[in-house]
Amino acid sequence: MNAIPLDKQKSELESSFPELLTAKPRQDRKGLPMLEGAEHGKVVTRFPPEPNGYPHIGHAKAAIIDEEYARMYGGRLIFRFDDTNPENERLEYYAAIKVGLDWLGVRYDAVKNTSDDMELIYKKAEELILAGHAYVCTCSKESISKNRREMIECKCRAGDLDQNTKRWHKMFEKFKPGEAIVRYRGDMHSDNTVMRDPTLMRIIDEQHPLHKDRYRVWPNYDFAVAIEDSMDGVTHAFRTKEYELRNEIYYEILDKLGMRKPRVLEFSRLEFEGMPVSKRVLKPLVQEGRVSGYDDPRLPTLEALKRRGIVPEAIRKFVLSLSFTKSDTLAPFEKLESFNRKIIDSTSPRLFISVEPAKLIVKNNTMKEVEVQNHPQTDLGSRRIQLDGSFYISGMDARSLNEGDEVRLLELYNVRITKKGTPMEAEITGMDFKSEIPKIQWVPAQNAVKIEVLVPKILFVGDQFNENSLEVQEAFTEPHYLELNVGTEIQFIRYGYCRKDSASQAIYTHK
RNA sequence: GCUCCUGUGGUGUAGUCCGGCUAAGCAUACUGCCCUCUCAAGGCAGUGAUCCCGGGUUCAAAUCCCGGCGGGAGCACCA
Numbered sequence: 001m002n003a004i005p006l007d008k009q010k011s012e013l014e015s016s017f018p019e020l021l022t023a024k025p026r027q028d029r030k031g032l033p034m035l036e037g038a039e040h041g042k043v044v045t046r047f048p049p050e051p052n053g054y055p056h057i058g059h060a061k062a063a064i065i066d067e068e069y070a071r072m073y074g075g076r077l078i079f080r081f082d083d084t085n086p087e088n089e090r091l092e093y094y095a096a097i098k099v100g101l102d103w104l105g106v107r108y109d110a111v112k113n114t115s116d117d118m119e120l121i122y123k124k125a126e127e128l129i130l131a132g133h134a135y136v137c138t139c140s141k142e143s144i145s146k147n148r149r150e151m152i153e154c155k156c157r158a159g160d161l162d163q164n165t166k167r168w169h170k171m172f173e174k175f176k177p178g179e180a181i182v183r184y185r186g187d188m189h190s191d192n193t194v195m196r197d198p199t200l201m202r203i204i205d206e207q208h209p210l211h212k213d214r215y216r217v218w219p220n221y222d223f224a225v226a227i228e229d230s231m232d233g234v235t236h237a238f239r240t241k242e243y244e245l246r247n248e249i250y251y252e253i254l255d256k257l258g259m260r261k262p263r264v265l266e267f268s269r270l271e272f273e274g275m276p277v278s279k280r281v282l283k284p285l286v287q288e289g290r291v292s293g294y295d296d297p298r299l300p301t302l303e304a305l306k307r308r309g310i311v312p313e314a315i316r317k318f319v320l321s322l323s324f325t326k327s328d329t330l331a332p333f334e335k336l337e338s339f340n341r342k343i344i345d346s347t348s349p350r351l352f353i354s355v356e357p358a359k360l361i362v363k364n365n366t367m368k369e370v371e372v373q374n375h376p377q378t379d380l381g382s383r384r385i386q387l388d389g390s391f392y393i394s395g396m397d398a399r400s401l402n403e404g405d406e407v408r409l410l411e412l413y414n415v416r417i418t419k420k421g422t423p424m425e426a427e428i429t430g431m432d433f434k435s436e437i438p439k440i441q442w443v444p445a446q447n448a449v450k451i452e453v454l455v456p457k458i459l460f461v462g463d464q465f466n467e468n469s470l471e472v473q474e475a476f477t478e479p480h481y482l483e484l485n486v487g488t489e490i491q492f493i494r495y496g497y498c499r500k501d502s503a504s505q506a507i508y509t510h511k
Numbered sequence: 512g513c514u515c516c517u518g519u520g521g522u523g524u525a526g527u528c529c530g531g532c533u534a535a536g537c538a539u540a541c542u543g544c545c546c547u548c549u550c551a552a553g554g555c556a557g558u559g560a561u562c563c564c565g566g567g568u569u570c571a572a573a574u575c576c577c578g579g580c581g582g583g584a585g586c587a588c589c590a
Contacts, residue, residue, distance in 0.1 A: 050590050085589065141588065149586080181588050191514050193586035202588035221590045245515060245585050266516085268583090321538065323524060325517090328583050332522050335539050345552045352549095376547070410548055433548050441549070493549045511551080 032068055032324050035236055037263055043075030044235045047101075047108065048082045048225065051093035051209070053279045055100035057300045057315070057331075058240075061270040063106045064319045065238055070109075078232050079108035083115045084224045086208040094209070100302040104312045114224050115210055117231070121219050124227050124257055125182055125201050129164050133256045134200055136167035137183045138175075148196040151188050157197065171217050177203040184223075184249065194245050195252075198222055226250045230259040241266045241326050267324050272333050274458035274466070275300040290465065297456040297507050298469050308456060309489050309499035309509030314340035337510040344489045344497060344509075349374040352410070352441040353492035355453070355475045356395030359423035359445060362415055365389030372411045383480045390423075390445035392476045394495075397440045398424060408439045410493065441493045448476035453498060455508040 035043070045066040049059055070077040079101065083089045101108070128134035137144065137156040147154055159167075171180050182201035190196055200223040205216050219227075226249075229237050244266050254261045271277050277300050285291045295303040305315070318336040322329065350373075367387050374380035391409070401407060401417050406429055408414045414434060419425035455471040477492070481500070484490065488500045489509065498506040 048590090052590075082590070088589070137588095145587075178588070183588095193514070196586085199588050204588085218588095220588070225590090240584095241516065242584050243590090268517090318523095321523070325524080327517050327524095329523070332539065335523065338539060342552070348551090350549075350551085376549080377552075408548070412548090435548080439548060491549085491551060493551080495549090497551080 031320065032065065032072065035069060035073070035263075035265075038069075038073050038236065041074045042235065043070060043073035044078065044233045045070045045075065046078040046080055046229065046232060046234050046237060047106070048080045048114075048228070049097050050082045050085070050089065051097055052085075052088035052090075053093055053282075054294045055097045055302045056277045057272065057275075057302070057305065058270050058277050059097070059100065060104055060302060060315050061267075061319045061322070062238065062240070063101055063104060064316050065267065065324060067106045067108070068320065069236060069238075075235070076109040077107070078234065079111045080228060080232070081111075081113045081115075082221070082224065082228075083113055083208070083210065084218050084220070086204055086206040086218070089209050091209045096303075103302060103306060104315060112232075113210060114219075114228050115208060115215075117228065118211075118215050120231065121224060121227055122217070125219070125223070126168065127257060128184070128200070128253075129168055129182065130161070131256065132161065133185050134182050135159055135164050135185060136171065136180050137197075138167065138180045141178065148188070148193065151196065153188050153197075157183075157185070157188075171201070171203055175203060177205055177216075179203070184253065186249070186252070192245055192248055194222075194249050198249055222246055222249050223253060226253045227257075227259070229262045230254050234262040237262045237264045239264065239266055240269045242269070265324075266326055268326055268329050270319070270322065270329070270331055272300055272331050274460045275333075276460060285465075291459075296470075297454060298459045307499065307501065308507055309344070309497060310336065310340050311343055311489075314343050341497065341510060345491070346375070346378045347380075348489045348491040348497060349380050349484070350376070350491050350493050351478055351481060352443050353453075353475050353477045353495050354392035354394050354441070354443045354448070355473050355495060357392040357443075357448075357474070357476045358395045358398030360391045360393050360398070360442070361423050361425050362389045362391065362409075362428060363418070363425060364427050367412075370412055383478070385444055385478060385480075386447065387444055388446045391442040392445050392448055393424075393440055393442050406434075406437050408434065408437055409442045410439050412442070441495075443476045443478055445476075447479045449479055449481050449503075451475055451477055451481065451504050451506055453506050453508055454501070 047063045047066045049055070067077050069075070081094055081097075125134065129136070135157055136159070137154060139147070139154050139156060143154070167180055168182065171182070180203065181199050183197045184200050186195040186197050188196050199220050201217050201219050203216055204218050207213055208215065247264050250264060251261055275298070276282065282294070282299065286293060291298060294301050295307050297304050297308040314336060317339045321335065322331070365387065369384055369386055371382050371384050373382050401420070401424070403417050403420050406414055406416045413431045414429045414437060415426040416429045417424065417426050453473040453475055455473060457469045457471060458466055459469050460466060482503060484500055486500055486502060489497060490500060490506070491497050496511045497509040499509055501507050
């Protein structure tokens with residue numbers, strides 16, 4: 001063990017080897033970790049979604065990281081639709097993803113579609129075939145899959161150049177979908193199963209949303225991404241961890257083609273607990289009507305988050321707080337809420353609400369009107385509330401009050417409960433603010449506005465759909481609610497933040 | 512099964528490459544106090560991690576080495 005005390009070591013070092021004591025430049029970093037091989041002004045990143053669904057929190061993470069790095073190094077961000085499978089892609093998804101990005105405030109320097117580069121991709125495929133790095137395989141899907149598992153090379157692999165070129169041309173005309181694919185000549189004995197002669201091109205006859213039936217031979221992901229990234233000048237390509245095994249094929253394709261190689265880096269996937277992101281799970285939910293649509297506030301889609309009252313700045317801060325790691329994360333939704341709350345607090349007008357309304361009659365009320373500030377700190381104006389002595393208070397408060405209790409109706413006066421029951425009765429005991437008695441919010445009964453508050457809960461418990469994932473609370477609020485625009489974030493005092501969804505409906509954002 | 516990735520408080524992370532400055536920083540959550548005509552926001556304080564486990568190297572290890580164990584992903588003519 002260390003027998004000599006530290007300070008003694010230090011003083012001895014100082015006299016003998018002063019140079020050892022100068023601390024290494026280990027500084028704390030702020031924001032995302034530095035990028036290797038990043039030169040200021042020369043970094044190019046890309047956000048390459050497939051337009052096959054609505055954008056969600058996972059897209060947000062990717063796009064924000066892509067953009068942050070581009071900005072950090074004074075570089076460029078390319079927004080590219082990886083639309084190489086007409087079976088999945090639809091025009092509305094292109095639009096939805098773009099709308100989502102814009103809402104997030106992600107600014108890109110260029111937009112493009114992989115499908116616009118088909119001629120180039122064909123050229124590259126042909127180049128690989130001609131050089132013997134790829135071949136056309138006409139085996140059945142089943143036998144290909146079996147051979148890959150068992151590391152068996154099929155007879156197509158042995159075909160000569162003449163056969164491959166002929167078959168390649170036939171793919172554009174005669175072959176039917178499934179009858180022939182272009183395969184990369186990898187290594188059927190590789191430990192990395194991805195390298196066992198992966199597919200490069202295949203035939204799909206579905207109409208492409210942009211190009212209709214102009215093409216029917218389409219590249220698959222590994223091939224298209226490598227070519228596109230390289231051609232687009234991407235220097236740093238980020239993707240989620242599940243693609244990690246595909247790095248080998250990515251680099252090898254570019255190597256064989258003599259093309260420039262971007263750096264590929266992986267980060268962990270972002271998903272909230274009980275809020276699945278996959279189309280496989282979401283689609284049936286929407287179709288079966290278990291959620292109202294892709295903007296159902298229980299969903300992790302961008303539209304849903306927006307409708308729920310989460311603001312883009314909060315999402316960005318949240319994503320950045322997760323940093324850039326490969327470790328599996330169970331994302332803390334409450335942290336997103338915390339960022340959100342801090343951002344919206346100063347701009348959210350305060351309003352009174354009565355959930356599970358309970359009537360309260362103040363017998364000796366003589367006040368006709370009261371003026372209340374819309375926010376305790378920031379100047380959001382004020383509102384006038386008409387009074388006639390009858391109120392709704394929240395059921396929870398009503399239950400906890402007993403005869404003889406004194407309580408302050410916020411911004412109004414103090415009352416003593418004279419009768420518990422329905423309605424509850426009370427009488428004014430004074431106007432002066434007393435800090436020691438409980439303070440409760442109220443809604444004037446005479447022109448109370450009836451609303452429903454949708455409270456989103458966790459959607460899945462384990463892999464089980466939560467039948468009680470959406471609670472609907474009946475409530476009354478002040479008439480001023482009607483004057484606010486749809487989309488306004490409100491803080492209902494002593495209840496929580498909600499976003500106005502319509503004249504009769506609000507969505508609970510968070511506490 | 513094979514291959515790859517990953518493992519720091521309840522949660523998310525910083526620090527790990529280049530061992531000492533930190534027996535571990537920040538955020539979130541929770542608790543208390545202050546402020547406040549809200550159970551919000553703001554201010555302050557506190558609880559909470561021997562850095563998955565076991566060896567080893569070293570004067571010194573979360574950080575290096577070896578061996579375990581846990582978690583995740585991939586093994587498609589989807590991306």
